[in-house]
Amino acid sequence: MLKIERLTKIYGEKRAVDDLSLHIRPGEIYGFIGHNGAGKTTTIKACCGILNFEEGNIQIDGISVKENPLECKKKLAYIPDNPDLYDFMTGIRYLNFIADIFGVNANDRQERIHKYADMFELTQDLAQPISAYSHGMKQKLAIISALIHEPKLIIMDEPFVGLDPKASHLLKETMHELCATGTAIFFSTHVLEVAEKLCDKVAIIKEGRLICSGTMEEVKGDASLEEVFLEMEEK
């Protein structure tokens, strides 16, 4: 579903991402971990078509992000680490705006808004302006808006930051449900315990270079993911 081949992104003289390759298949939950500034967000933004890159190729469902970005964007949903949404809209207006852009029909959108807003306990706040939302509420709204068009690929940057424990738990459950329907999920996180429990596969990035990737068992073996990560960081 998401194929990153030899991705390189350069800022000035710094190689923020260097020759990175990953392959996320349908139905997989793929964790992406690394220290601050390792290149996770840069990789994620490049996958979403927000950031140009110098070398390499990214394909979503077989379509190149560089050559046909609009077709790629139709298949994916992105949840940023800091959900800066339109403060001048109400929650429901924002969801309808996103649904309109993705061409979700009236019945489907109503059903999905109802389902996910109820699930994340945001229904009562949908008529409120987003400017009145807390960080967690904005995060929930960003998650609902990402699910509204049933994307084939969901890319998330630190999705659990700001969520309360219940919403975190619900998001994890939803991720499992989506994967069961063939949706691929690629997300970055600093919470290694979550990654360990949730992910089928994991990739560790350090200073822009991929230092380890594979199934959770392959990467961590008998140790914990935290131990493996810290050991690799020290090398």
Added chain:
Amino acid sequence: MTKILIKKQLMEVFSWIYQDKKTGKNRDKKGLLLYVFFYVFLFGFLAVIFYNMAASLCGPLVEDGFGWLYIALMGIVGMSLGVFGSVFNTFASLYQAKDNDLLLSLPLPTRSILIARLFGVYAMGLMYELLVMVPAMIVYFMHVSPDVSVVICCILIILLLSVFILTLSCVLGWIVAFVSSKLKNQKIITVLISLAFFAAYYYVCGSAGNMMQTLLLDPAGMADKVKGIAYPLYQMGLAAEGKWNAFLFFAFAVLVLFAVIYFILQKSFLALSIANKGNKKAVYVEKKAHTASIPRALLRKEVFRFTQSPIYMLNCGLGIVFILFAAVMLLVKKGTVDSLLMMFIGYEDRIALVATAAICMITTMNDMAAPSVSLEGKNIWILQVLPVSGWQVLKAKLGLQIIFNLIPTTFLIICVEWILKPAAVFVVLLPLTVVLFIIMMAAFGLTCNLKAPNLKWTNETVPVKQSMSVTAALFGGWIIVAAFCFIYYLLYKYFEVKALSFLAGLDVVLAVLCILLLKWLCKKGSNIFETLTNA
């Protein structure tokens, strides 16, 4: 404690001098010097205007024995400028200050916070008042050869007047805070109050000439009016002549009024500061969803952006009010317009030309597209990650300006054509030219913004009021209209080109400009938008 808070407040109020609002960083020495020089020049320029005004009033009034009336009238001007200049700051700094929650959570008495905030408002009002009162007093001293007692009285009057300005600003700020804490939609209140102020300002500016003439012809009549309506100002005028009993009366009136207002503010400050800011929780009621196409959804988003921001509306959409006002004035003042048309006997074809230029000039006051890219700010990622092209987004931004200009302008054009009754060919050419000009200006403003976007702002006044693109779109529009008028003048003078031919030629030029700008926006502009980043 209060001293520290006052210092903080003054630093905040006058931060525009030493801080670049775009970057949030302090200006370097060179930048600071240039900035200070610019403002000294600007304030000096304004002071000269008020000096000339004072000079034309003072001589005749002092000679007729109405020196007190001169002081009272200049006091009214100073007061108006002080209140007008500081009232927008009052509501924001007294009740909507960003650090209200922080300060209220600290172990500070509410009184100290209020005093510090009032000091900021006072300083702002005093600054504007001095622009009028310093030149007014200089002129006054030149005419009356004052003794020490008069000079002391006049200085004290200036200070007392600033306290009165503070009182008036507080009353207005308090009313706005009180009303908006009771209302659901503060944005409408902000826009309406601002529009009322603008209307009052333009009314006073427009009728200032007549008022001056009436005053100089009949100073005694005006003196009676001032005595009757504003007795404390009469006493203030007398105080400036060195009458200490009048001064004491004026001082007493000002200080008692301020004490009352301060008492009310102190009682209600906490409640108003922590009020729910008018955002009563709206209850969500599930309704049947209505779908919209991508262009419609994007346009709707731009419309929300515009209508939900008073600053955006007032700075980039004020032309809508002016266009409608012009249309109504045309209908109401039909007689005056008819008499003006007599000036064009023998040059009837120029009527449509002048009307076209005038309409185009007003439409340049609507420049919503000019800051629209910058206004995306930290939200830019949303449109970039959605399956929409940059060109689709830019078309929506153009659409906002074109639609919000075309709707009122259509009404104005209908009024113009009904009142002026131009020749049949102009009935087509006039609207065509205006429409092409509106499209061209929208594309021009958007192009300017794409060339110099600013996505790193923290306050939306920066992209809306202080951006190069908005300045270029507004003044550029005026320059373009003036340039076209000048070109017509040259063409007529040297080649006797007729208005009809000129307007037809102008339409071709405008159409070409539109095509070129839209083509650039569609290709390069679209690419620029898609790769913008606020990182």
